[in-house]
Amino acid sequence: xxxxxxxxxxxxxxxxxxxxxxxxxxxxxxxxxxxxxxxxxxxxxxxxxxxxxxxxxxxxxxxxxxxxxxxxxxxxxxxxxxxxxxxxxxxxxxxxxxxxxxxxxxxxxxxxxxxxxxxxxxxxxxxxxxxxxxxxxxxxxxxxxxxxxxxxxxxxxxxxxxxxxxxxxxxxxxxxxxxxxxxxxxxxxxxxxxxxxxxxxxxxxxxxxxxxxxxxxxxxxxxxxxxxxxxxxxxxxxxxxxxxxxxxxxxxxxxxxxxxxxxxxxxxxxxxxxxxxxxxxxxxxxxxxxxxxxxxxxxxxxxxxxxxxxxxxxxxxxxxxxxxxxxxxxxxxxxxxxxxxxxxxxxxxxxxxxxxxxxxxxxxxxxxxxxxxxxxx
Amino acid sequence: xxxxxxxxxxxxxxxxxxxxxxxxxxxxxxxxxxxxxxxxxxxxxxxxxxxxxxxxxxxxxxxxxxxxxxxxxxxxxxxxxxxxxxxxxxxxxxxxxxxxxxxxxxxxxxxxxxxxxxxxxxxxxxxxxxxxxxxxxxxxxxxxxxxxxxxxxxxxxxxxxxxxxxxxxxxxxxxxxxxxxxxxxxxxxxxxxxxxxxxxxxxxxxxxxxxxxxxxxxxxxxxxxxxxxxxxxxxxxxxxxxxxxxxxxxxxxxxxxxxxxxxxxxxxxxxxxxxxxxxxxxxxxxxxxxxxxxxxxxxxxxxxxxxxxxxxxxxxxxxxxxxxxxxxxxxxxxxxxxxxxxxxxxxxxxxxxxxxxxxxxxxxxxxxxxxxxxxxx
Numbered sequence: 001x002x003x004x005x006x007x008x009x010x011x012x013x014x015x016x017x018x019x020x021x022x023x024x025x026x027x028x029x030x031x032x033x034x035x036x037x038x039x040x041x042x043x044x045x046x047x048x049x050x051x052x053x054x055x056x057x058x059x060x061x062x063x064x065x066x067x068x069x070x071x072x073x074x075x076x077x078x079x080x081x082x083x084x085x086x087x088x089x090x091x092x093x094x095x096x097x098x099x100x101x102x103x104x105x106x107x108x109x110x111x112x113x114x115x116x117x118x119x120x121x122x123x124x125x126x127x128x129x130x131x132x133x134x135x136x137x138x139x140x141x142x143x144x145x146x147x148x149x150x151x152x153x154x155x156x157x158x159x160x161x162x163x164x165x166x167x168x169x170x171x172x173x174x175x176x177x178x179x180x181x182x183x184x185x186x187x188x189x190x191x192x193x194x195x196x197x198x199x200x201x202x203x204x205x206x207x208x209x210x211x212x213x214x215x216x217x218x219x220x221x222x223x224x225x226x227x228x229x230x231x232x233x234x235x236x237x238x239x240x241x242x243x244x245x246x247x248x249x250x251x252x253x254x255x256x257x258x259x260x261x262x263x264x265x266x267x268x269x270x271x272x273x274x275x276x277x278x279x280x281x282x283x284x285x286x287x288x289x290x291x292x293x294x295x296x297x298x299x300x301x302x303x304x305x306x307x308x309x310x311x312x313x314x315x316x317x318x319x320x321x322x323x324x325x326x327x328x329x330x331x332x333x334x335x336x337x338x339x340x341x342x343x344x345x346x347x348x349x350x351x352x353x354x355x356x357x358x359x360x361x362x363x364x365x366x367x368x369x370x371x372x373x374x375x376x377x
Numbered sequence: 378x379x380x381x382x383x384x385x386x387x388x389x390x391x392x393x394x395x396x397x398x399x400x401x402x403x404x405x406x407x408x409x410x411x412x413x414x415x416x417x418x419x420x421x422x423x424x425x426x427x428x429x430x431x432x433x434x435x436x437x438x439x440x441x442x443x444x445x446x447x448x449x450x451x452x453x454x455x456x457x458x459x460x461x462x463x464x465x466x467x468x469x470x471x472x473x474x475x476x477x478x479x480x481x482x483x484x485x486x487x488x489x490x491x492x493x494x495x496x497x498x499x500x501x502x503x504x505x506x507x508x509x510x511x512x513x514x515x516x517x518x519x520x521x522x523x524x525x526x527x528x529x530x531x532x533x534x535x536x537x538x539x540x541x542x543x544x545x546x547x548x549x550x551x552x553x554x555x556x557x558x559x560x561x562x563x564x565x566x567x568x569x570x571x572x573x574x575x576x577x578x579x580x581x582x583x584x585x586x587x588x589x590x591x592x593x594x595x596x597x598x599x600x601x602x603x604x605x606x607x608x609x610x611x612x613x614x615x616x617x618x619x620x621x622x623x624x625x626x627x628x629x630x631x632x633x634x635x636x637x638x639x640x641x642x643x644x645x646x647x648x649x650x651x652x653x654x655x656x657x658x659x660x661x662x663x664x665x666x667x668x669x670x671x672x673x674x675x676x677x678x679x680x681x682x683x684x685x686x687x688x689x690x691x692x693x694x695x696x697x698x699x700x701x702x703x704x705x706x707x708x709x710x711x712x713x714x715x716x717x718x719x720x721x722x723x724x725x726x727x728x729x730x731x732x733x734x735x736x737x738x739x740x741x742x743x744x745x746x747x748x749x750x751x752x753x754x
Binding site for chain 1 (some may be wrong): 379380392393395396397399400401402418419656657660661669674675676677678680682683701704705708709712713715716717718719720730735
């Protein structure tokens with residue numbers, strides 16, 4: 001009798017749980033938004049994740065429910081919990097990944113280092129925040145943003161007029177999140193896994209390189225990360241995981257400032273792009289670790305298999321020359337690079353796969369990963 | 378449009394192709410003997426692999442046909458080829474994995490080192506072979522043997538009377554294979570991948586430890602293997618792969634004799650138990666390599682990820698205490714061990730999974746793997 005994990009959402013994160021599930025012997029079931037998605041192989045159901053009955057019916061066949069994304073409405077999550085379903089992460093944790101204003105307030109409460117921020121409900125409040133923060137700040141919609149969407153750098157309060165107008169139309173009203181524009185030297189990410197029974201395991205802190213608001217490249221571990229930095233990052237992630245009762249994988253996106261502080265940027269309560277390197281570069285991948293954690297099984301060793309690993313996203317360009325031909329060209333030129341694809345049709349800017357490489361010398365590993373990824377430009 | 382590989386047979390080897398297929402983006406389809414087998418997740422069809430129409434219908438939906446085992450009848454294989462299906466390995470190669478007498482004759486032709494052998498068709502011929510080979514020899518049924526079945530050590534020709542009787546009943550007649558009882562110091566296995574277009578890649582030669590005729594443990598690479606030995610093993614495997622036009626993975630089981638020769642024991646034209654360590658211990662696992670090879674894609678780097686890897690089979694004992702509980706106990710005690718399960722009901726002596734461990738010191742790695750595996754005794 002194998003353990004059964006139900007994943008809500010059929011995207012690439014659900015897909016990447018398939019391999020470790022098969023290897024370990026966990027039965028994975030996926031509730032996909034539509035047929036033919038990335039995780040189609042394990043998609044036992046197709047349905048609307050905003051419909052409580054649909055998700056409840058799906059949940060009845062599994063031991064635990066977890067997620068490919070953080071968009072399942074709180075009402076649906078609570079319906080699951082009320083019906084006695086094990087949900088990891090639970091609604092009280094996911095709330096903070098779903099609403100950036102609640103997240104900022106909670107992190108203040110936990111004493112976590114973060115950018116100066118404010119909830120601004122009109123142009124006047126935003127202008128005041130601009131005036132206090134150098135005249136140039138970040139504005140975010142508290143909900144629904146990802147990969148650079150719902151994030152805007154503004155120099156004048158009028159630049160957020162459309163978002164305020166949308167808020168005003170919303171019966172619930174609400175505010176935007178304004179954040180200081182952090183003077184950072186680089187971005188980092190710290191992953192931690194936490195089981196319902198409390199065990200936590202941190203991965204090495206990594207450096208993430210963004211282009212156009214999308215993660216382009218990850219270096220693991222983060223180069224030039226001294227003990228003070230790695231300890232601080234691990235402390236922040238563990239404090240948040242415990243403080244928010246996160247179960248499963250948590251990714252904490254961090255800014256490293258020019259004055260050598262770390263500040264929390266975003267949270268993700270699921271496997272995360274910053275941890276794709278672990279598939280080939282760590283003893284226990286983030287996908288296996290997430291499955292173990294949500295099943296409350298003992299966590300695996302997150303240690304790297306090699307001194308350096310590098311992950312580069314493949315952002316699908318024009319569909320000239322199938323992915324297959326480019327794939328073969330990359331394989332022949334870079335036999336040690338691990339190319340992962342998501343079964344998605346290429347489209348400009350769309351994440352359709354990634355390349356992992358590992359080795360003893362960072363320069364060589366970067367060269368290998370970039371070389372292989374360049375075939376997909 | 379992804380490439381589609383059809384695997385005939387739904388056992389653990391087909392199952393272990395699922396993870397790399399998903400990662401790389403290959404669509405895997407399995408023709409399983411029955412429902413609920415190890416490779417059930419990818420089992421798109423259930424049917425009889427000895428029926429040409431069944432296999433042909435399955436083959437129509439894929440780009441290439443390959444195998445979980447070597448038992449598909451030659452008539453079915455030829456029907457596939459005649460219908461224009463790409464079959465890897467092909468019938469002319471598989472013939473030598475299906476019939477040990479043909480294999481021995483072919484290896485002589487290729488000048489490969491092997492034990493003294495003879496085709497014996499009655500007790501008189503077997504007695505003559507016994508008299509010439511020290512009075513104690515190995516007798517094998519040429520077809521259908523595996524994991525110690527169809528293999529017998531005899532000191533008198535009468536000990537094979539039942540097998541001769543079975544042969545006599547068979548309309549086709551035929552012979553048994555008699556082999557000298559090799560005085561070996563240990564057993565080795567050499568794996569090689571070969572594409573239809575000719576590229577070959579060898580894995581490090583490994584030491585295999587058998588118990589009761591079943592592979593119990595694999596040490597990769599084989600300890601104390603000098604260049605002469607590793608070169609000889611690679612040469613033998615490449616010569617056989619090319620000489621027999623094997624496509625996909627080939628495993629050559631070898632004896633290392635007390636006088637430091639290597640002799641070919643058995644061949645397997647598929648991923649093999651001696652290569653399960655590659656799932657966690659090599660850059661390209663044998664399962665990914667097999668898929669690449671049968672699709673005629675460029676082969677991956679077979680280099681080890683760590684100086685030493687050890688694989689230990691889990692032979693399912695009595696079903697007291699579910700596999701799940703023992704699994705959790707092993708995980709908590711050995712977080713760095715990689716435990717693989719095959720989704721099979723435990724039964725005494727049945728291979729239901731394996732443990733891989735890797736690291737810098739062989740003693741530590743053996744300890745880790747044995748420690749984790751001991752929870753399943």
